[in-house]
Amino acid sequence: MNYPPKLNNIINLFQTLPEDERRETLVSYADAAKKQEPKPGEHFELEDVRKDQECADTVGVYLHVDEQGKAHFRMTLGPEVQTLTRAMTAILCKGLDGATPQEILDLPSDFVTRIVGAELVRVRSQTTYYVLSRIKGICKVWLDRQRMAAVA
Amino acid sequence: MANASKSYAHPEVLVETGWLAEHLADPAIRIIESNEDILLYDTGHIPGAVHIDWRADLQDQTIRDYISPQQFAAVCSREGISPETTCIFYGDKANWWACYALWVFRLFGHTRVKILNGGRDKWKSEGRPMTREVPKYPATNYPVPPKRLDHEIRAFAEDALAQSKSGKPLIDVRSPGEFRGEITHMPEYPQEGVLRGGHIPGAKSVPWKAAVNDDGTFKPAEELAKIYVDGCGVKPETETIVYCRIGERSSHTWFALTYLLGLDNVRNYDGSWTEWGNRVGMPIEKST
Numbered sequence: 001m002n003y004p005p006k007l008n009n010i011i012n013l014f015q016t017l018p019e020d021e022r023r024e025t026l027v028s029y030a031d032a033a034k035k036q037e038p039k040p041g042e043h044f045e046l047e048d049v050r051k052d053q054e055c056a057d058t059v060g061v062y063l064h065v066d067e068q069g070k071a072h073f074r075m076t077l078g079p080e081v082q083t084l085t086r087a088m089t090a091i092l093c094k095g096l097d098g099a100t101p102q103e104i105l106d107l108p109s110d111f112v113t114r115i116v117g118a119e120l121v122r123v124r125s126q127t128t129y130y131v132l133s134r135i136k137g138i139c140k141v142w143l144d145r146q147r148m149a150a151v152a
Numbered sequence: 153m154a155n156a157s158k159s160y161a162h163p164e165v166l167v168e169t170g171w172l173a174e175h176l177a178d179p180a181i182r183i184i185e186s187n188e189d190i191l192l193y194d195t196g197h198i199p200g201a202v203h204i205d206w207r208a209d210l211q212d213q214t215i216r217d218y219i220s221p222q223q224f225a226a227v228c229s230r231e232g233i234s235p236e237t238t239c240i241f242y243g244d245k246a247n248w249w250a251c252y253a254l255w256v257f258r259l260f261g262h263t264r265v266k267i268l269n270g271g272r273d274k275w276k277s278e279g280r281p282m283t284r285e286v287p288k289y290p291a292t293n294y295p296v297p298p299k300r301l302d303h304e305i306r307a308f309a310e311d312a313l314a315q316s317k318s319g320k321p322l323i324d325v326r327s328p329g330e331f332r333g334e335i336t337h338m339p340e341y342p343q344e345g346v347l348r349g350g351h352i353p354g355a356k357s358v359p360w361k362a363a364v365n366d367d368g369t370f371k372p373a374e375e376l377a378k379i380y381v382d383g384c385g386v387k388p389e390t391e392t393i394v395y396c397r398i399g400e401r402s403s404h405t406w407f408a409l410t411y412l413l414g415l416d417n418v419r420n421y422d423g424s425w426t427e428w429g430n431r432v433g434m435p436i437e438k439s440t
Contacts, residue, residue, distance in 0.1 A: 023194050024194065026191060027195050027284075082188075082191075082192075083190070083194070084190060
């Protein structure tokens with residue numbers, strides 16, 4: 001599987017790390033999650049802000065698709081969102097930036113284990129996959145609308 | 153040791169944030185953080201605190217059970233804890249997992265245990281110091297406990313069934329929706345594989361949160377007595393069993409009943425609803 005280049009770089013980074021440094025790096029990404037919030041003046045084709053059963057607080061996903069069909073994401077996280085979810089937010093916003101919505105939708109989720117590590121996935125599987133499912137969800141809505149517009 | 157003396161039966165089991173701030177370097181204590189958020193300790197913790205993960209450190213990795221006495225001794229030795237060390241537990245979620253870890257330490261007979269009243273959130277909200285520095289303590293040689301106190305403070309499904317049939321106090325500390333059988337997980341949490349919803353017949357619903365104030369500190373003894381003694385009929389001479397979904401929220405209530413109200417006959421059914429709601433043939437009651 002060829003992952004988007006930016007995501008591939010992140011996967012390769014995490015795969016070289018011993019467990020303690022993997023945790024430190026996840027925490028560094030979690031610290032950076034706030035930088036993924038929408039900036040003033042930014043435009044989005046889709047916004048999906050909601051509180052799901054699977055997550056401890058509200059998570060917002062904002063999608064902009066540029067003229068080249070490349071996706072760019074912003075996300076907002078409520079204060080109760082857990083550290084691992086924050087980390088995955090920063091990782092995926094950066095790693096999937098510039099991929100197409102279809103590429104993201106087709107992405108297998110196996111890379112999550114390679115980033116987070118099997119142990120954290122085992123004990124927090126719902127948490128680790130939640131952000132990816134939300135990003136895929138907004139990409140699917142965007143693609144469905146494009147298809148509907150094309151046949152209209 | 154300073155504490156919240158609000159007529160609790162054992163006020164010495166609670167320490168306040170102000171007291172702990174003045175005793176961070178006390179060699180007689182070990183501060184232990186235990187959380188639901190698995191990376192929260194890594195983002196910052198009370199200076200000198202060690203991290204004990206409820207799943208990785210305290211549970212057997214294959215069988216659904218707790219670690220062996222040998223493994224418990226190894227965990228304590230690793231963290232520089234001896235039988236004389238006073239372990240002060242704190243964590244997120246108003247100390248759910250801190251109480252759970254304390255309960256597991258009691259399972260192995262470690263007697264010097266305390267809870268930081270209000271937990272991690274109160275410490276942080278008061279602007280007290282946090283650090284990412286992970287402390288290292290000289291390893292100890294913690295003696296292997298002779299046994300786990302499985303029959304003293306822990307209840308199994310058969311015990312809960314007998315309790316249900318006898319009409320003795322059973323307290324379900326889950327959310328009202330879980331108790332009524334409308335949902336099988338707490339609100340805002342994933343469904344983790346329970347096939348049936350409801351509660352153990354005869355159980356009374358007292359969500360764990362009834363025991364705490366808005367800031368996560370425990371309510372005064374007289375309020376706790378109204379809730380549990382007057383409201384649920386718990387009493388010193390009668391055995392009480394508490395349960396939730398996997399035993400963490402009920403550890404919190406077990407702590408309040410055992411140490412703050414002074415009831416000696418309280419056991420935590422850690423199999424809780426994820427066992428009861430899946431086990432073939434167990435009686436279930438639903439209510440509206």
